[in-house]
Amino acid sequence: xxxxxxxxxxxxxxxxxxxxxxxxxxxxxxxxxxxxxxxxxxxxxxxxxxxxxxxxxxxxxxxxxxxxxxxxxxxxxxxxxxxxxxxxxxxxxxxxxxxxxxxxxxxxxxxxxxxxxxxxxxxxxxxxxxxxxxxxxxxxxxxxxxxxxxxxxxxxxxxxxxxxxxxxxxxxxxxxxxxxxxxxxxxxxxxxxxxxxxxxxxxxxxxxx
Numbered sequence: 001x002x003x004x005x006x007x008x009x010x011x012x013x014x015x016x017x018x019x020x021x022x023x024x025x026x027x028x029x030x031x032x033x034x035x036x037x038x039x040x041x042x043x044x045x046x047x048x049x050x051x052x053x054x055x056x057x058x059x060x061x062x063x064x065x066x067x068x069x070x071x072x073x074x075x076x077x078x079x080x081x082x083x084x085x086x087x088x089x090x091x092x093x094x095x096x097x098x099x100x101x102x103x104x105x106x107x108x109x110x111x112x113x114x115x116x117x118x119x120x121x122x123x124x125x126x127x128x129x130x131x132x133x134x135x136x137x138x139x140x141x142x143x144x145x146x147x148x149x150x151x152x153x154x155x156x157x158x159x160x161x162x163x164x165x166x167x168x169x170x171x172x173x174x175x176x177x178x179x180x181x182x183x184x185x186x187x188x189x190x191x192x193x194x195x196x197x198x199x200x201x202x203x204x205x206x207x208x209x
Contacts, residue, residue, distance in 0.1 A: 067133025073140030168195030180205035
């Protein structure tokens with residue numbers, strides 16, 4: 001997906017001018033902060049709208065329109081900040097690193113969505129147990145570890161949305177069969193070779209489909 005196509009994709013979904021302007025401010029802010037924090041790869045900056053904005057926003061097409069959303073290991077805010085900005089919905093961001101927490105707080109202000117964002121400055125394992133309707137994580141941990149450390153924020157109705165780049169099929173194939181649930185690999189719209197693992201009914205058990 002080119003940058004022009006990425007902007008066209010957002011336009012086709014009627015993203016408002018105000019939100020687009022907020023995203024422009026966020027992109028500029030991220031580029032400046034990236035020089036000191038290494039939030040994203042410099043190589044992806046010329047393709048920011050496709051590689052990061054739309055790559056995050058596409059999850060909204062898979063997720064239910066309502067319900068609580070938690071984003072694990074949020075780092076530079078993908079996908080959590082973008083989901084909150086474009087989806088106009090509350091999102092909980094989990095991030096343990098102090099500098100990244102400060103960045104997320106500032107970025108939420110830049111985007112004008114601070115009232116929709118809750119930041120938990122903690123390891124995922126230490127988040128209080130409670131089920132969320134949607135659980136997302138991008139470049140956080142391999143699938144087996146991710147499910148293990150985050151099981152306590154899910155129940156069998158939770159929808160897991162896990163952008164995995166080009167490792168999706170491999171990670172799913174390597175998943176221990178003690179994990180039950182319905183697991184699907186969905187192609188990313190931004191890169192035909194990248195994938196999103198979509199899972200429901202996830203729990204520890206004697207086998208999985």
